[in-house]
Amino acid sequence: MRTPVIAIFLLFLSLSFAGCATHPSYGNFISDQDNLNEQTITRDSVEKISTLYPPAKTRFDLQQPTPDQFGTGFVRGLRDRGFSLLEYPEEKVRLEEIQSERYRRVHEHEIIPTQKAVIKKMPPAPEGTGLPLFYILDQLANADMYRVTIQIGEQSLTRAYSKEKSGRVIPAGYWVRKE
Structure with a gap:
């Protein structure tokens, strides 16, 4: 009897915290x-x-x-x-997308020279x-x-x-x- 009450309480508590975590x-x-x-x-x-x-x-x-x-x-x-x-x-969003692509390519050893040039030309926001x-x-x-x-x-x-x-x-x- 006590276990279902505790489970329901924990479920309610976790759902209420999920509401706080969303933006x-x-x-x-x-x-x-x-x-x-x-x-x-x-x-x-x-x-x-x-x-x-x-x-x-x-x-x-x-x-x-x-x-x-x-x-x-x-x-x-x-x-x-x-x-x-x-x-x-908007430039910061584009820069983050380029940097994440660069990170992926660096770790896969597939760096493209033009990609490096684009990253160097764009200053951070x-x-x-x-x-x-x-x-x-x-x-x-x-x-x-x-x-x-x-x-x-x-x-x-x-x-x-x-x-x-x-x-x-x-x-x-x-x-x-x-x-």
Whole structure:
């Protein structure tokens, strides 16, 4: 009788720790980005960060690629305000891929001269010394409600938005700051 209870407890405990070990996804998760004017959310997000952190004295290290409309506008808005911003290092990802290929070939004694030249030409990406910065932009299922969460270091800023019938996006509440 006691063994099944202990087994169930250990199973529950291991599943709860597995949830802690997984990393959340970051980025833009809005399915229909063409029908949403993200500029309002972008401007509002940059304005809020500007009130909490002094521009020209704060450096952010973006920890994700920003290929979407919100990400591109967010990066541009932060730079326009005077923030120093180290973007997601795509070159560092490519360098790591090349170095792992080089490592594999060195240990298999198949070094190709052109591969050595590529590695020497690419300098390593600069290591960040700023505050890590992530964002999540998502949508409530089957509704015109959106949420942006900006993670800066250990704290997060979150705000909800709604889309009016005219297509205009307006804040649906106050900013929530979790320290």
